[in-house]
Amino acid sequence: MTVALCALSHSPLFGIANPGAETLAQVNAGLDRLRSFVRAFDPELTIVFGPDHFNGVFYDMMPAFCIGRAATSVGDWGTTAGPLPVDRQAAGCLTEAVLRSGVDVAQSERLHVDHGITQPIEFLFGKSSTQPLVPIFINAVGLPLGPMQRVRLLGEAVGREIARWQRRVLLVASGGLSHDPPVPRLAEAPPEVAARLIDGRNPSSEARAIRQQRVIEASRAHAAGSGNFREVNPVFDQKTLDLLASGDLEQFDAWTNAWIEAEGGHSGHEIRSWVAAFSALRAAGPYRVTDRGYWPVREWMTGFAMASAQLKAHS
Numbered sequence: 001m002t003v004a005l006c007a008l009s010h011s012p013l014f015g016i017a018n019p020g021a022e023t024l025a026q027v028n029a030g031l032d033r034l035r036s037f038v039r040a041f042d043p044e045l046t047i048v049f050g051p052d053h054f055n056g057v058f059y060d061m062m063p064a065f066c067i068g069r070a071a072t073s074v075g076d077w078g079t080t081a082g083p084l085p086v087d088r089q090a091a092g093c094l095t096e097a098v099l100r101s102g103v104d105v106a107q108s109e110r111l112h113v114d115h116g117i118t119q120p121i122e123f124l125f126g127k128s129s130t131q132p133l134v135p136i137f138i139n140a141v142g143l144p145l146g147p148m149q150r151v152r153l154l155g156e157a158v159g160r161e162i163a164r165w166q167r168r169v170l171l172v173a174s175g176g177l178s179h180d181p182p183v184p185r186l187a188e189a190p191p192e193v194a195a196r197l198i199d200g201r202n203p204s205s206e207a208r209a210i211r212q213q214r215v216i217e218a219s220r221a222h223a224a225g226s227g228n229f230r231e232v233n234p235v236f237d238q239k240t241l242d243l244l245a246s247g248d249l250e251q252f253d254a255w256t257n258a259w260i261e262a263e264g265g266h267s268g269h270e271i272r273s274w275v276a277a278f279s280a281l282r283a284a285g286p287y288r289v290t291d292r293g294y295w296p297v298r299e300w301m302t303g304f305a306m307a308s309a310q311l312k313a314h315s
């Protein structure tokens with residue numbers, strides 16, 4: 001067994017909104033380093049922990065966590081649409097292991113995933129990769145959410161299982177750190193938006209384009225200093241990255257959802273993907289963070305971070 005980890009933020013505004021030449025060059029250099037790290041590790045399987053944004057998973061059946069035994073990309077924001085190369089057998093073993101551990105993970109035979117899962121795959125492996133995957137949906141926008149401890153326990157169960165395998169497994173975490181983009185919330189949604197949050201699968205291309213245009217306009221307003229969106233919070237983001245690097249992941253158990261939202265914005269809950277992936281790595285052995293980058297990017301409406309980590313035993 002050997003396990004490694006890459007964690008990175010996603011933003012659909014990447015490639016659409018310009019964060020300035022210097023930031024873009026630094027982020028691209030960071031992504032190049034992550035790709036080199038992945039090439040050197042040469043994974044036989046990649047497990048991606050990521051959220052959805054009411055493009056693939058809806059309130060008609062909103063699980064806290066769901067492992068895909070088969071998955072399809074909805075193709076939002078220019079990502080490649082269609083079936084993903086899921087390792088069905090590995091996904092099934094992981095579901096059983098997580099359930100045995102006492103965490104009630106759901107399993108899907110057709111998990112619909114959006115840029116929350118597909119953007120990091122495309123960043124790391126290219127647009128039509130055949131890299132065997134297991135996608136693990138971590139609910140971060142469909143309130144209410146359970147306590148952070150459950151996220152850590154989910155990750156630990158995954159990590160204990162893969163530590164038994166004779167395979168090189170790459171763990172990928174996908175999520176912004178602090179951010180508050182215009183992802184709708186059921187409690188405040190007018191009826192037509194609420195209907196879409198409950199069962200909005202397969203929108204027309206026009207409906208998807210209208211929704212995406214709203215996000216682009218919001219990002220323009222935010223970058224120009226208008227609009228009513230929360231600022232990125234670099235203090236929260238560095239605290240998150242420091243704690244992940246320390247390995248003292250139990251500390252996240254005390255982070256309440258109300259506090260995360262107050263400090264990290266409504267989409268700050270996407271740090272759940274990072275906590276799950278780092279918990280999985282730690283369950284496979286003590287680790288060290290080998291690379292780390294962070295940029296608060298208003299144009300992408302997120303604190304954009306990336307990190308790689310490996311087991312100390314394999315350093």
Ligand SMILES: O=C(O)/C=C/c1cccc(O)c1O
Nearest residue numbers: 010011053176181215301302
């Ligand atoms: O509108 C969406 O589907 C999501 C937008 C978004 C914007 C910025 C950062 C993120 O993590 C997002 O998901």
Ligand SMILES: [Fe+2]
Nearest residue numbers: 116176267270
């Ligand atoms: Fe997101």
